[in-house]
Amino acid sequence: MSASSAEHHRVVIVGFGPTGAVTASLLGREGISTLAIDRARDIYDKPRAIALDHEIMRLFDNLGIAAEVGRFVAPFPASEHFGAQGQLIRRIDMVGEPYPLGYTPSMVFTQPPVEQVMRDRVAGCPSVTVELGTTLVDIRQDAQRATVVLQQDNGTTRDVTADYVIACDGASSTVRQKLGISFDDLDFDEPWLVVDINVNAGGAGKLPKTAAQFCNPARPTTYIIGPGNHRRFEIMLRPGEDRHAMERPEQVWQLLSPWLSPDDGELWRAASYRFHALVANRWRQGRVLLAGDAAHQQPPFIGQGMCQGLRDAANLSWKLVRVLRGQSPDTLLDSYEAERGTHVRELTTRIKAIGRVICEQDPVAAAARDARILAEGGGAPRTITRQEIVPPLTTGLLASKPNAANGTLFPQPWIVSDGGRALLDTIAGSGWRLVRDGRADIAHDAAPPPAGITAVTIGGSGLQEESGVVARWFERHGCCAALVRPDHYVYGVARDAPELTALLGELHDRLN
Ligand SMILES: Cc1cc2nc3c(=O)[nH]c(=O)nc-3n(C[C@H](O)[C@H](O)[C@H](O)COP(=O)(O)OP(=O)(O)OC[C@H]3O[C@@H](n4cnc5c(N)ncnc54)[C@H](O)[C@@H]3O)c2cc1C
Numbered sequence: 001m002s003a004s005s006a007e008h009h010r011v012v013i014v015g016f017g018p019t020g021a022v023t024a025s026l027l028g029r030e031g032i033s034t035l036a037i038d039r040a041r042d043i044y045d046k047p048r049a050i051a052l053d054h055e056i057m058r059l060f061d062n063l064g065i066a067a068e069v070g071r072f073v074a075p076f077p078a079s080e081h082f083g084a085q086g087q088l089i090r091r092i093d094m095v096g097e098p099y100p101l102g103y104t105p106s107m108v109f110t111q112p113p114v115e116q117v118m119r120d121r122v123a124g125c126p127s128v129t130v131e132l133g134t135t136l137v138d139i140r141q142d143a144q145r146a147t148v149v150l151q152q153d154n155g156t157t158r159d160v161t162a163d164y165v166i167a168c169d170g171a172s173s174t175v176r177q178k179l180g181i182s183f184d185d186l187d188f189d190e191p192w193l194v195v196d197i198n199v200n201a202g203g204a205g206k207l208p209k210t211a212a213q214f215c216n217p218a219r220p221t222t223y224i225i226g227p228g229n230h231r232r233f234e235i236m237l238r239p240g241e242d243r244h245a246m247e248r249p250e251q252v253w254q255l256l257s258p259w260l261s262p263d264d265g266e267l268w269r270a271a272s273y274r275f276h277a278l279v280a281n282r283w284r285q286g287r288v289l290l291a292g293d294a295a296h297q298q299p300p301f302i303g304q305g306m307c308q309g310l311r312d313a314a315n316l317s318w319k320l321v322r323v324l325r326g327q328s329p330d331t332l333l334d335s336y337e338a339e340r341g342t343h344v345r346e347l348t349t350r351i352k353a354i355g356r357v358i359c360e361q362d363p364v365a366a367a368a369r370d371a372r373i374l375a376e377g378g379g380a381p382r383t384i385t386r387q388e389i390v391p392p393l394t395t396g397l398l399a400s401k402p403n404a405a406n407g408t409l410f411p412q413p414w415i416v417s418d419g420g421r422a423l424l425d426t427i428a429g430s431g432w433r434l435v436r437d438g439r440a441d442i443a444h445d446a447a448p449p450p451a452g453i454t455a456v457t458i459g460g461s462g463l464q465e466e467s468g469v470v471a472r473w474f475e476r477h478g479c480c481a482a483l484v485r486p487d488h489y490v491y492g493v494a495r496d497a498p499e500l501t502a503l504l505g506e507l508h509d510r511l512n
Contacts, residue, residue, distance in 0.1 A: 009035040009129070010324050012148050012162040014136045014175055018049070018111075019292025019309035020168035021118035025063050026317035028125025032324060035160060036128060037150060039135035043119070046269045047111035047196060050224055050232055051076055051303025053386065054101040055409060056310050058488065061103075061423070062430040068117045069109070074227040076106035076303075078383070079211040083370030084363060089215070090373055091383040092302065092354075098467035102412040102423045106386050108226045111306075139165065139178050139288065146287040164320060165288045168309070173294035179285045186277035186345070188299055188352045190359050191237040193246050195256065196268035199229050203264025207231060213358055217366040219255075220358050222301070229265070234300070236359060243272035275299035275355065277348045283337035291316060295340075298348040299355045302386050308344055311487075315340050318431075318486035328511050332397075339396035346391045354389075397485070397510065399492020399503055405477040406492055410435065410484040413458065413465035421466060428456040433484040434504075435470070438462035440480035445497055450504060453483075483507060 011027055013020045016038035024036040052073075060066045078093035094106035122128050131150075137157065138149035145161045167175035199207065207223070214221040222234035235255050237246055245251060252270045253262050280295045292309030316336045322328040357373070360366045376382065393407035410433075414421045428435075432453040436443045438460025449455045456463065458470045465471065474480055479493035481500050491507060494500035 007158065008145075008161045009033050010163045011035075011320065012037070012146070012160060012165045014148065014165065014167050015169035015173075015292070015294070016119065016130065016132070017044075017168060017170060017292065017309075018115060018118060018306050019294075019313055020166075021115065021122055022059065022063070022310050023166055023168060023291065023313040023317055024122045024128050024130070025118065025125060026313060027321065028122060028128040029063065030317075030321045031127045032321060034125075034128045035131065035162070036122065037131045037134040037136065039133070041132045041153075043112050043115045045112050046271070047226075047230075047232075048194075049111050049300075049303065049306040050108050050226055050230075051300075051307075052107050052109055053304075053307055053390070054099065054103040054105045054107075055390075055488070056307050057103040057107065058101050058412060058425065059310055059314055062425060063121055065117050065121050066103075068120075069114050072110040072113045072117075072227060073107045074109075074225075075104045076108045076386075077210045077225060079213055079222075079224075080208075081213040081215055081358075081373075081381075083215055083373070084217055084366040085370070086216075087370065088381045089370050090377060090381045092213075092389075093383050093385055095385045095387045098413075098469050100387075100411045100469060101409065102414060106303075108224065108230075110227055110230060136169065136174055139175055141165075141285075141287050163287065163324060166316065166320075167288060167290045167294045168292045168313075169294050171293045171297055173290065175288060176280060176290055176294050179288060181280050181282050181285065181290070183278035184281050186279060186348055186352060188275065188277035188355060190275050190299070190355070191241075191243060191272060192275050193235045193237055193243070193252070193255070193270060193272045195233045195235065195252055195270045196226075197231050197233070197256075197260070197265045198268055199231050199260070199265035203260050204229060204231075206264060207259055215358050215360065215366065215369070217361045217363050220361070222358070223259075230268070231265075233259075236361075237272065238361070246270075247272055277352050279341065279345055279348065283341055284333060289316060289333065289336060296344045296348065298344075298351050301351050301354045301358060302389055304347060304351065304390070308347070311343070312336075312340050314487040322511070332511070335396040339393050342395050343391060343393055346394070347389070350389050350391070393489050397491065398489075399483070400506060401492060401499075401503075403477060403479065403493050405473075405479065405482065405490050408490050409488050410482055410490050411469045411473050412488075413467065413469040415458075415463045416466050417464065424456070424458075424463075424465075424470075427463065428454050430488070431486050434500075435482045435484060436462070437471070437474045437480035439471070440474075442480045442494070442497055442500060447497075447501070450508060453504075 133153040220236040291312035
């Protein structure tokens with residue numbers, strides 16, 4: 001029975017997986033009264049995500065957990081794609097040094113301990129209450145508030161109200177279903193078996209030294225080198241193969257026999273998944289917002305699913321904080337879906353295209369594919385970077401005056417001084433920032449920025465960067481000032497003081 005209650009939080013987060021935990025930290029850092037619940041008591045003890053990127057590491061660093069996460073992380077080496085005849089057809093690598101955001105651009109990680117670090121971070125936020133073993137069973141809302149009906153393990157049920165609810169409750173989101181929000185199917189649905197192995201020294205010695213995509217039409221297979229002795233194989237299942245039968249250890253070792261035998265390590269898990277591409281057709285309904293897998297799922301071919309959820313968290317949190325503090329109208333939250341929904345659809349489309357190449361099972365079409373990809377490289381395997389596959393923001397709260405820089409991630413240089421080196425965010429923070437090129441007149445003659453925006457000058461008589469990352473960025477975009485959002489995306493840029501004044505004025509009007 002549901003008892004009425006006066007329990008109220010500014011925000012209720014449903015689901016305490018990666019998306020929920022990071023959202024809770026971001027709100028907790030700002031002292032927002034938040035209740036985060038999860039129906040499970042424990043972190044899922046098997047890895048699903050294995051790759052993350054520098055944007056996410058920057059977010060972790062902003063939360064003060066990058067060093068702790070770093071214990072479970074290793075660089076993600078180039079993935080070599082082999083065609084139907086075993087020939088190298090292309091590489092997908094990370095961008096080279098100097099790294100644009102200050103961290104290794106592509107990394108592999110071990111999910112369960114990293115999730116624990118995310119949760120531990122929340123424990124340090126006094127404004128956040130975490131309740132595990134608690135399931136959302138219903139949700140309703142009116143103009144004033146949202147009400148969630150929560151059921152604890154022992155069967156007791158209570159109502160809790162909130163100004164906003166964030167549904168981070170994963171792929172089968174109860175909240176999404178209760179709201180009647182459906183998925184747009186972006187037309188990708190393939191069965192894969194995911195196998196994690198802890199290899200011994202003998203096994204490690206037999207395996208390829210870099211990640212690989214075996215685009216063999218008879219059995220498309222992905223190979224990833226995880227941290228330490230963790231290795232992952234993702235193996236496409238063929239039509240008619242029974243997923244449960246394929247998960248059996250003897251069958252798994254049979255599938256791995258081109259590389260490994262049972263003496264070479266221990267199976268951590270083997271589980272089959274349908275790799276699909278789904279995006280919720282609405283991400284907001286009144287006071288309820290969807291984030292993470294609750295809003296979207298994509299095939300894991302460049303390891304972006306969790307990253308996408310954490311981008312949602314970063315995008316939504318700073319906007320929600322402004323709205324809750326009365327600094328911006330509630331309509332600011334509409335830019336969340338506009339920005340993230342468009343971004344997710346574009347990235348999923350690109351991942352799907354990679355997936356189509358990998359999943360080709362017709363030998364004739366696979367041969368044509370290999371020839372086409374090699375031709376695209378001028379007859380030789382070419383290298384593309386994982387970073388160029390991830391698009392910028394293209395819509396939402398971005399300057400009206402077009403520039404290719406708008407919606408891109410502002411770089412993060414190492415700043416050097418007599419005291420040593422430090423990443424820019426540790427000096428300038430992660431709120432709104434106005435970054436000026438110290439070599440340009442604008443560094444001297446522009447008015448101080450409005451309250452709430454941190455000004456920083458790089459180059460000239462300002463901060464000195466180690467590798468010229470920001471200097472080259474200004475040159476590439478033909479500007480000398482950048483207005484950067486709290487999620488590190490560039491709002492807009494200016495070439496001189498009048499343009500900067502106009503840019504700041506426009507932002508003020510749109511935010512307030
Ligand atoms: C095989 C595979 C490989 C992947 N590889 C990568 C990769 O390399 N890189 C990457 O970035 N991503 C990858 N992903 C995707 C990534 O794992 C997910 O995107 C990510 O875990 C989603 O996080 P989430 O917090 O949104 O959802 P989840 O992790 O699913 O968390 C949802 C939480 O909500 C809770 N919950 C559900 N319903 C309720 C309810 N009614 N009440 C209370 N709590 C509830 C659940 O218990 C759960 O803890 C991969 C996924 C798979 C399957």
